[in-house]
Amino acid sequence: xxxxxxxxxxxxxxxxxxxxxxxxxxxxxxxxxxxxxxxxxxxxxxxxxxxxxxxxxxxxxxxxxxxxxxxxxxxxxxxxxxxxxxxxxxxxxxxxxxxxxxxxxxxxxxxxxxxxxxxxxxxxxxxxxxxxxxxxxxxxxxxxxxxxxxxxxxxxxxxxxxxxxxxxxxxxxxxxxxxxxxxxxxxxxxxxxxxxxxxxxxxxxxxxxxxxxxxxxxxxxxxxxxxxxxxxxxxxxxxxxxxxxxxxxxxxxxxxxxxxxxxxxxxxxxxxxxxxxxxxxxxxxxxxxxxxxxxxxxxxxxxxxxxxxxxxxxxxxxxxxxxxxxxxxxxxxxxxxxxxxxxxxxxxxxxxxxxxxxxxxxxxxxxxxxxxxxxxxxxxxxxxxxxxxxxxxxxxxxxxxxxxxxxxxxxxxxxxxxxxxxxxxxxxxxxxxxxxxxxxxxxxxxxxxxxx
Amino acid sequence: xxxxxxxxxxxxxxxxxxxxxxxxxxxxxxxxxxxxxxxxxxxxxxxxxxxxxxxxxxxxxxxxxxxxxxxxxxxxxxxxxxxxxxxxxxxxxxxxxxxxxxxxxxxxxxxxxxxxxxxxxxxxxxxxxxxxxxxxxxxxxxxxxxxxxxxxxxxxxxxxxxxxxxxxxxxxxxxxxxxxxxxxxxxxxxxxxxxx
Numbered sequence: 320x321x322x323x324x325x326x327x328x329x330x331x332x333x334x335x336x337x338x339x340x341x342x343x344x345x346x347x348x349x350x351x352x353x354x355x356x357x358x359x360x361x362x363x364x365x366x367x368x369x370x371x372x373x374x375x376x377x378x379x380x381x382x383x384x385x386x387x388x389x390x391x392x393x394x395x396x397x398x399x400x401x402x403x404x405x406x407x408x409x410x411x412x413x414x415x416x417x418x419x420x421x422x423x424x425x426x427x428x429x430x431x432x433x434x435x436x437x438x439x440x441x442x443x444x445x446x447x448x449x450x451x452x453x454x455x456x457x458x459x460x461x462x463x464x465x466x467x468x469x470x471x472x473x474x475x476x477x478x479x480x481x482x483x484x485x486x487x488x489x490x491x492x493x494x495x496x497x498x499x500x501x502x503x504x505x506x507x508x509x510x511x512x513x514x515x516x517x518x519x520x521x522x523x524x525x526x527x528x529x530x531x532x533x534x535x536x537x538x539x540x541x542x543x544x545x546x547x548x549x550x551x552x553x554x555x556x557x558x559x560x561x562x563x564x565x566x567x568x569x570x571x572x573x574x575x576x577x578x579x580x581x582x583x584x585x586x587x588x589x590x591x592x593x594x595x596x597x598x599x600x601x602x603x604x605x606x607x608x609x610x611x612x613x614x615x616x617x618x619x620x621x622x623x624x625x626x627x628x629x630x631x632x633x634x635x636x637x638x639x640x641x642x643x644x645x646x647x648x649x650x651x652x653x654x655x656x657x658x659x660x661x662x663x664x665x666x667x668x669x670x671x672x673x674x675x676x677x678x679x680x681x682x683x684x685x686x687x688x689x690x691x692x693x694x695x696x697x698x699x700x701x702x703x704x705x706x707x708x709x710x711x712x713x714x715x716x717x718x719x720x721x722x723x724x725x726x727x728x729x730x731x732x733x734x735x736x737x738x739x740x741x742x743x744x745x746x747x748x749x750x751x752x753x754x755x756x757x758x759x760x761x762x763x764x765x766x767x768x769x770x771x
Numbered sequence: 772x773x774x775x776x777x778x779x780x781x782x783x784x785x786x787x788x789x790x791x792x793x794x795x796x797x798x799x800x801x802x803x804x805x806x807x808x809x810x811x812x813x814x815x816x817x818x819x820x821x822x823x824x825x826x827x828x829x830x831x832x833x834x835x836x837x838x839x840x841x842x843x844x845x846x847x848x849x850x851x852x853x854x855x856x857x858x859x860x861x862x863x864x865x866x867x868x869x870x871x872x873x874x875x876x877x878x879x880x881x882x883x884x885x886x887x888x889x890x891x892x893x894x895x896x897x898x899x900x901x902x903x904x905x906x907x908x909x910x911x912x913x914x915x916x917x918x919x920x921x922x923x924x925x926x927x928x929x930x931x932x933x934x935x936x937x938x939x940x941x942x943x944x945x946x947x948x949x950x951x952x953x954x955x956x957x958x959x960x961x962x963x964x965x966x967x
C-alpha cells in the first residue's frame with residue numbers, strides 16, 4: 320500500500336500540472352492568440368509598452384544623475400571617435416609635398432608620402448566604417464538588459480532591484496509565454512498550409528492560403544512581442560512585383576509578412592525549417608532553391624522572372640544585401656534582384672534598439688540562441704516604411720538602379736548609405752580595392768605621362 | 772553590474788598607461804572598446820589576422836607594414852596586448868603645444884622626433900638604422916606594384932636617395948631622413964584627432 324499512496328501522490332501532481340497547463344493555455348489562446356489572428360488588439364501590449372517606456376525613462380534619468388554625481392564618463396554613441404579628414408589622396412599628399420619645388424612632369428615621390436598612408440592605416444585601426452556594422456549598435460543609455468551593459472556601472476540599489484525584477488519578468492514570465500506562442504504559430508502554419516494545399520487550385524484556395532499565412536505570422540509576431548508601425552500603406556507591394564528591404568535579422572520576414580502576403584525566396588534547409596518550407600509551398604507558390612541551383616545565376620534569374628511575370632502570383636520578398644547588417648547602415652545591394660525586370664517596391668525597416676537588439680550576429684550566435692535572445696528582450700519595436708514603386712529607367716544599368724533604390728531606403732530609414740559589400744562580413748577584401756589605391760597614387764608619382 | 776568602472780577595472784595599469792601615452796581616461800576606454808571589438812575570439816590579445824580583418828586596412832598599399840609596426844618588439848612577436856596597442860597608437864596623438872621645452876624629461880611618444888622614428892621604421896624593416904636602397908625599393912614596390920615598370924621604380928629609388936643621402940653611403944640614415952623632412956608639417960599630418 321506504500322506504493323499505492325505514492326502512485327496517488329504522483330497522479331495528483333500530474334493532475335494539478337495538467338490543469339495548470341490547461342488554464343495557462345486557454346489564457347494564452349483567449350487573450351493573445353485569438354485577437355492576434357483576427358488583427359484585433361486588446362490593448363495589453365500597448366499598456367505593457369507604456370509601462371516599459373516610463374520605466375526605461377526613469378532608469379535613464381537615474382543613470383544620468385548618478386553619472387553627474389560621480390563625474391564619470393559620458394556615454395559614447397556609435398558616431399565616430401576620431402576626426403577623419405576627408406581630403407582626397409591628391410590633396411593630402413600635395414600638402415605633404417608643399418615645401419618641395421614642383422617637377423616638370425608633375426609626378427614626384429617623397430619620403431613624406433608614406434605619412435599619408437600610415438595615418439590612413441592607423442585611422443582605420445582605431446575606427447573603420449565597415450567592421451562596426453557587423454556587431455550590435457552601441458546604446459547611448461542602458462536599457463536594463465544585461466547584454467547591453469558594456470560601459471554602464473553600478474549606480475543605485477533601486478536600479479539593481481529594477482534590473483533584477485526585469486530579469487525575472489523577462490525570463491520567467493515573458494519568455495515561456497513567447498515560446499508557447501511561437502510554437503503554436505509555427506505548428507498552425509505547417510498544419511494550416513498542408514490542409515489548404517489539399518484543396519484544388521481556385522480563388523478560394525488562394526484566399527484561404529493568404530488567411531492562414533497572415534494569421535500564423537501574426538501569432539509569431541506576438542510571440543516576439545513585436546510592435547510594428549507601418550507607414551505609407553498605400554505603397555504596399557502588389558502582385559507581380561518584387562519587394563526589396565534592408566536586412567537585419569531573420570525576423571524581418573515575420574515583420575513584413577505580418578502586414579501582407581509575400582512569396583518567399585530562399586535556400587532549401589533541412590530540419591524544422593525544411594518542414595515549414597515544404598508545407599508552405601503546398602498552399603501557395605514560394606521559391607525555394609537547392610544549394611546547387613543557387614550557383615547558377617541564370618537559372619535563378621529565370622525562375623524569379625517566371626514568377627514575376629505571372630501577375631496572379633504574390634510579390635517576391637528579397638533582401639539584396641545578402642547578409643544581416645546591424646541596422647545602422649545599408650550595404651551594397653546585389654544587382655541580381657534588379658535584373659529580373661518588373662516593378663520594385665522598396666521597404667525600409669528600422670528597429671528601435673531601446674527595447675531589444677534585433678541584429679543577428681551569425682558569427683556569435685546560432686539561430687536558436689538568437690531566437691531565445693529575442694524572446695528574452697523587452698520587446699521588438701520597429702518602423703516599416705513602404706516606399707513608392709520604382710522601375711529601371713532608360714539608360715540605367717542594374718547596378719545604378721540598385722544604388723538608387725538603396726539610397727532611397729537609406730534615406731527613409733535614417734541609415735548610413737554604404738557602398739561596401741555585406742559579403743565582407745565573411746570574405747577578405749578583394750585585391751582590386753588595393754589596386755585602385757595604388758593606381759591613384761601612381762598617377763601622383765610618375766606624373767601625367769605614365770606608361771601602362 | 773559591478774563595482775565602479777566595470778570597463779576601467781578590466782584595463783591593467785590605467786594610470787601608468789595614461790602617463791606614458793598622454794591619452795585621457797576617456798580615450799583609453801574608447802581604445803579598449805576597439806581593442807575588444809577587433810579581438811574576435813576574446814583572446815585578450817591581438818594577432819596579425821585580427822588586423823588583417825579590418826577592411827579599410829586591407830586596401831591600404833602599406834597595410835602589411837603598418838600591421839608589422841605593432842609586432843615590432845621582437846622578430847617572433849605574434850601577439851600584441853592592450854598596453855602595446857595603445858603605445859603604438861600614441862605616436863599619432865596630436866603634439867601637446869603647451870609642453871615646456873625641458874630636455875630633462877624623456878620625449879613623449881608623440882613628439883616630432885618619435886613620429887619621425889615611427890615613419891622611419893616603416894621603411895627600415897631590418898632595423899639597422901638606415902634605409903638601404905633595397906628597402907626603399909621594397910616600399911615603393913608595395914605602394915605601386917602593377918602600376919609602374921621595374922625601371923621606373925629603380926629610377927625613382929635612385930633619385931630619392933640622391934636627394935637625401937648627404938654622406939654618400941647609398942643609404943638614408945635617420946638624421947638624413949629627418950633633415951629632408953625638415954619643412955614638412957609632421958605634427959599635423961601624422962596626428963589623429965580624437966573627437967572626445
